[in-house]
Amino acid sequence: MTNLPPIQFTVTAHREPPTLTVRVGGELDYDTCGEFVDAVVRELYDATELRDVRLDFTDLAWIDSSGLSALLMIHRHTSTAGTILHLDHRPEFLQRMxxxxxxxxxxxxPAAPAGIEADGRRGDVTGAGAT
Incomplete structure (x- = not known):
């Protein structure tokens, strides 16, 4: 049995408005998902006039449930920012998951307009439940 070194995790971002492209490499798992979310969110909110966030998984080697949770968290942020999330070059294991x-x-x-829920209903504008 060979003892292979772990695959190095990489995340690189490139902004060219109206698009933010983030390339992910290595293993997206418990140890790396925080770094991934932080990098995407930092780029998302530092940019102006973004319409699309493209996650490029060409170099992704593996993803676990923590990585999936990170994708859901990024989706929450892109929806809040009013941008569309794209998952590009998905390897078969990611597609299957x-x-x-x-x-x-x-x-x-597609992101719903501010104040509109994904199912088309208006969100609670008061922040408190009416009784």
Whole structure:
């Protein structure tokens, strides 16, 4: 049995408004998902006039449930910012995970306008439940 070194995790961002492209390499897991979310969110909120956030998974070697949770967190931020999240160059193992967990359509759905829920209902504008 060979003892291979771990694959180095990398995340690189490139802004060219109206698009932010973030390339992910290595293993997106418990140890790396915080760095991934932080990098995307920092770029997302530092930019102006973004319409699209493209996550490029060409160099992704593996993803676990923590990585999937990170994708859901990034989707929350892109929706809040009014941008559309794209998952580009998905390897088969990522595609399979997204289909098995039934989140692919959720992650790639267009952002709803501010104050409108994804199902078309208006959000609670007061911040408190009416009785």
């Amino acid at each position: 997204l289909e098995l967990t039934n989140v692919l359509d959720h992650l790639t759905a």
